[in-house]
Amino acid sequence: MAVYTHLGAEQLASLLNEYDVGNLVSAKGIAEGVSNSNWLIETTQDRFILTMYERRTDVSDLPFFLGLLDHLAETDCPVPKTIHDRNGALSREIDGKAVALIEFLPGVSPSVPSAAQAKAVGESLARMHLATANYPEQRINDMGALAWPEIAAACGDNALATIDPSLPLIVRKHLVSLQAEWPGALPTGVVHADLFPDNVLFVGDEVSGMIDFYFACTDTFAYDLAVTHAAWCFDRTGQAFDAELSDALLEGYENVRPLTPEERASLPTLAKGASMRFILSRADDWLNTPDDALVERKNPMDFVRRLEFYERMGDRSFS
């Protein structure tokens, strides 16, 4: 959580002149997101979030991400609209780095979500899935099931073992079984793929915003629900499962978009896959984050515990 780049008031003011948003009144670098720098900007007209894409985000994907926000905002999905510049562009450049201005949404992210909030996020996720049906763009999930063996190989057994001695074998064993079990031909569309509580804003128990779409991609809807389940229904370390949150999340989702029998039956495998995705991305970050970096390293073992829960409980994880 950091701001990686210093942007002077003069640079910000001149950037804002390229948009029809009024004049700069206030700008605060905000400690949000791990890959990009963000500022909360106030102008004489309104408030906005300015994002500078620092790393990990491939700028050639920006039209997909930012166009998606516009597409979803046109439906009843609570996502921030992209502000277009005076020429209609979705993003601009400062000092060779891409930046985008998006709508500021009120709300706060819960540290300990309530069942009412889990239900609301299920409903919002399902609405988003329905709304992406006619979004014409596609993006491969470069953190999806096909990518996991490669990420694991790039980390290497020896390095994984430095995180936890058991980790190489756990990864190896589950990669094999996931490959065997992974379901095909489920309903597919554009998914968020990273809808942790951090990425949802609430006013009370109502979702005021789903944010941080920079992993959004084309994948199966049920996988997105499984990611959200793994992200919402455990304590931080993955040790304690909360069945009430799980029930509420699924109820909310199915109120809007009932799962097909095949989706429902696939959830345990998809949730093991979702756990694998975060084990591997966290392991990769853990091993490749310099000690002096401005981000907090997250423990991959928190998701090993989730994976083992889904393995142990199977269908009962979702009932």
Added chain:
Amino acid sequence: MAVYTHLGAEQLASLLNEYDVGNLVSAKGIAEGVSNSNWLIETTQDRFILTMYERRTDVSDLPFFLGLLDHLAETDCPVPKTIHDRNGALSREIDGKAVALIEFLPGVSPSVPSAAQAKAVGESLARMHLATANYPEQRINDMGALAWPEIAAACGDNALATIDPSLPLIVRKHLVSLQAEWPGALPTGVVHADLFPDNVLFVGDEVSGMIDFYFACTDTFAYDLAVTHAAWCFDRTGQAFDAELSDALLEGYENVRPLTPEERASLPTLAKGASMRFILSRADDWLNTPDDALVERKNPMDFVRRLEFYERMGDRSFS
């Protein structure tokens, strides 16, 4: 620039219940200040800055700092008011750490100040000096002239030489001459003592806020002006002096509070002292900041260049 502590939405909401400020709508950790964590808080009523005192700030000094904000805000000084809790307290505790809620002020800090802005900050500084006359509290300047030999000794010549081989001798030589030249009996009161451009907010060329009073203390007004001069009238590295900014700053100050002849004559010595203060605090930070800390280390040599400028130019630094 970082947020050192995670504060959950639930903790923030329950903190705000202790104040008469409405309910939590939004909270963003902001990358501001180097010693404390700060959040920009929006409630159903207004916006606020929440500061958590992490280190360096001695909590026994909080009544001095926060009472000063209230005192100054009651005059025409543009400083944020402290918000008192329902029992009238200026600060509270969360998890054993002191926190204070203060008014949010609009405005941005210039990276490259204009002459009009330097003049405005001179006027605001002088108004602040006049307004502190009847503030009853006192606080020793623990970064003042009396403390410098001790800070230099604590760093040690060998360590200082790791920053720059010339640094130990420069510090030693000027500590001796500063001790000999240091003026006594100048007009004294409560001063800001750290009024860098970062700590001033502008809307256009008007000062909308002087912020970050956590070095405020009892010292001579002319020393505060000298600190401000060293902070505003050079480029970042201290290589380029800007005479136009210098003239504007002094003109603005004297428009509100004309200097006595003794103050005016002391400015070169006071400005060398101001430079020494930041050489030493930066050296101390440089040597004692772990490599993985979340703050950017600032180069003490930027202020050696200022010190040498004041030494070389004497009175002409201020004409």
